[in-house]
Amino acid sequence: QVQLVESGGGLEQAGGSLRLSCAASGRTFSNYPMGWFRQAPGKEREFVAHCSRSGRTTYYADSVKGRFTISRDNAKNTVNLQMNSLKPEDTAVYYCALFTGASYYYADSYAYWGQGTQVTVSS
Secondary structure: OOEEEEEOOEEEEOOOOEEEEEEEEOOOHHHOOEEEEEEOOOOOOEEEEEEOOOOOOEEEOOOOOOOEEEEEEOOOOEEEEEEOOOOHHHOEEEEEEEEOOOOOOOHHHEEEEOOOEEEEEEO
């Protein structure tokens, strides 16, 4: 069993920054790539970012590229999402997830999910 717990969400003004963290337990964290997704009210869950087991390879949704940075610390079993230049359209519940499937872009490729943390960006 895997447990993922997100933290760091909150209310921020447009143009500001937030840093999300996800703490993992229950499996050898360094064996698995990790991802971040988000879900806004009335919308489907969407891919945000993904990193490899080492963290050296990363992928981003076009909407966040250049503003968000995913990183991980395998010694601490954490994966982070640094969010800069926030926009109101970034408002959503953000989830971290453990990758066990084929394609990093699809939610179905992630077997374990955290409970989510709310990010609200005001204009």
